[in-house]
Amino acid sequence: MDWSDSENQKKFRTEVIDYIEKNLPNYYKKLKPPTGLESGDWQNFFVLGDKYQKQAASDWMKALQKKSWVAPHWPKQYGGAGLSSIDQFILHQEMAFHDAPSVGGQGVSMLGPTILIHGTDEQKQMFLQPTLEGKMLxxxxxxxxxxxxxxxxxxxxxxxxxxxxxxxxxxxxxxxxxxxxxxxxxxxxxxxxxxxxxxxxxxxxxxxxxxxxxxxxxxxxxxxxxxxxxxxxxxxxxxxxxxxxRGWYVAMTLLDYERSNISGAVHIRKRINELIDFLNKKENIIFNYLSSRFRSALTDRYIESEVLFNFSFRIVSLQSKDIVPNYEASVSKIFNSELSQKISNVGTKIFGLYGNLWDEKTAPMDAYFTREYTHSVVRTIFGGANEIQRNIIATRGLGLPR
Ligand SMILES: Cc1cc2nc3c(=O)[nH]c(=O)nc-3n(C[C@H](O)[C@H](O)[C@H](O)COP(=O)(O)OP(=O)(O)OC[C@H]3O[C@@H](n4cnc5c(N)ncnc54)[C@H](O)[C@@H]3O)c2cc1C
Known part of the structure; x- marks a missing residue:
């Protein structure tokens, strides 16, 4: 299978990278790696941030609005970019790689597409545009x-x-x-x-x-x-x-959008590479010599992050055929959430006693893995607990009886 970009996709990727590099506010660039569930979250800055954070969130929203990239998956007539699934994937990949937050939260990612399917014309008028503009969060x-x-x-x-x-x-x-x-x-x-x-x-x-x-x-x-x-x-x-x-069926449409997260793979791949770079740096000499236990754990996580990347491609390939991913999204959700826990476990243990430090100034890698160790616990629960995702795979994927 050849996953490389076509000529047009290459052109689009270059356009996205240029635009992010020119327009992502410095405040976000300085946040690397974003620690915690909240700090990389656009809505957090937009509503609760100090004046610099609010400005950064608002500037970034306006920059994305100029390209209609706030909602790349919505049709053009409703203010989206109407991008193909693969172009959306490229955009999400590059945003995640540059730690550029997506804008508009659950309204843009999940509710908007659900209203497009189930809402009346009046509801589309009432809710879609204000959601794109950050007026409805x-x-x-x-x-x-x-x-x-x-x-x-x-x-x-x-x-x-x-x-x-x-x-x-x-x-x-x-x-x-x-x-x-x-x-x-x-x-x-x-x-x-x-x-x-x-x-x-x-x-x-x-x-x-x-x-x-x-x-x-x-x-x-x-x-x-x-x-x-x-x-x-x-x-x-x-x-x-x-x-x-009949709200149950409306909710099921929305949950399919919630579970088909395709940016997770990029974040995970990026954090592993950053960890490996950190461990290889000469100035971090106390971490240069890893035991074989940690070497093989890190290798396993690296390979798993590539597997997760392929699950994302599977989701994108279904979406490009206008199929809403169903048990496939459950597979990806389980793998993504469990991998993020395993990586924070390895990342914390490699740092030994330093893994107990929470202070971003003294802890290795700004305490990213220590924080992730606690934050990632909920990933196997929210968006539908993993046991439930396994039931979905069993019944809808494998056709087993209930
Ligand atoms: C941080 C966080 C954020 C969240 N955000 C939101 C939000 O914004 N909006 C929202 O509506 N909800 C949200 N949730 C709720 C989330 O969707 C639920 O926590 C989740 O669906 C599990 O439900 P529960 O907590 O009631 O656990 P329970 O359903 O009581 O489950 C307890 C345990 O039993 C297992 N279990 C239950 N039933 C079965 C079964 N049939 N087969 C096998 N095992 C089973 C579960 O997997 C779990 O391990 C959030 C949860 C968390 C932790």
Whole structure:
């Protein structure tokens, strides 16, 4: 199989690299390697950053808007770039390689394409352009205290009240809702229907009266996720995406977009190469002589990162045939999340006692692997736990009985 670029792809790659090098704000260039779940996240800077971070996020958004590269996968008529799947892959590859954040968060990557499939013309008008411009920033309200893997058991209710719905209940793990102004979520509209059928997909303003957000602080002492509470929140029936009680199918479209992450492979490959360069540098003499145990672990991770790269190509090749990746996205999600944990494990252990340092000034490689060691734990849980992805592969991929 020949993965090399065609002449046109080479030209596009050069255009992307030039543009990133000229337009990526210095603030992002200085952030290498981005540590933590939050620091490389565009929305974090755009909403919660200091004035320099906000400026960098806004400059980068404007630069991408000029090329319509905020949403390279959306059709041109809705403000996207309408790029082919392979050109999108090239763009994502180079953005990841240059640690240039993608812009617009879950609204651009997942909700936009879902509205394009299931939304009315009026909803496309209302939500797509403001999402592209960073005016609507989105959080995802699916999970609840009693509904994670078994999402269809969700209990938060939306009861019809004239032209509106009245929403009550709780959502859990609503990442980024403290830096979003809109939220999409699933609520039960028919408690008597079989559990997958009585659910509708809503979008709502987070400033709606009765909606409140409580922080959850993780084991790295970072705030990336929340619990959200709904007490008699009024939402218009125009804010239901797709048909009432058919929200489960809308959500499944969205989750397929969530799991087909193709930038992960580039990030992982880059971090391994940086680790190898660091270990080979003469000034890092105390790390120059690795035991054979670490050498073979590092070699295995390197090979696995190439395998992950090929899984990404598989996803892209399906997308280029207009097939939404399904169990293939689950394969890639499992491999990606487990590999990121294994790499942070090796990276931390190689540094021995230095691996305990969290201080970016004294720790090797700015404490990247130490931080990743804690951050990567959740990667096998969010976006659907890996055990659930294995069930998807078993049933939809291998055709095994449930
Ligand atoms: C950091 C973080 C961010 C998140 N962000 C969001 C967000 O923005 N929005 C959102 O809606 N949700 C979010 N989630 C929620 C995430 O999707 C759920 O945590 C995940 O789906 C698992 O659900 P649960 O936590 O309820 O665990 P459970 O479903 O209770 O699972 C517990 C364990 O049992 C296993 N298990 C459960 N059922 C089965 C089964 N049928 N077969 C085999 N094993 C099974 C699971 O794999 C897991 O190991 C986030 C979670 C985390 C940790």
């Amino acid at each position: 989105w959080a995802q309200g699916f999970s609840e205290p009693g509904a994670g893997s078994d999402l269809a058991s969700l209990q938060a209710r939306a009861e019809k009240n004239g032209d509106n719905y009245q929403i009550n209940g709780q959502k859990l793990w609503t990442s980024r809702s403290h830096k979003s102004n809109w939220i999409f979520g699933l609520f039960r509209t028919d408690p008597d229907a079989p559990k997958h059928r009585g659910i509708s997909f809503f979008v709502m303003n987070q400033n709606s009266p009765g909606l409140s957000v409580n922080p959850i602080i993780d084991m790295a002492w970072e705030h990336s996720t929340n619990e959200t509470f709904y007490e008699n929140v009024e939402v218009s029936s125009n804010n239901v995406i797709g048909e009432e009680n």
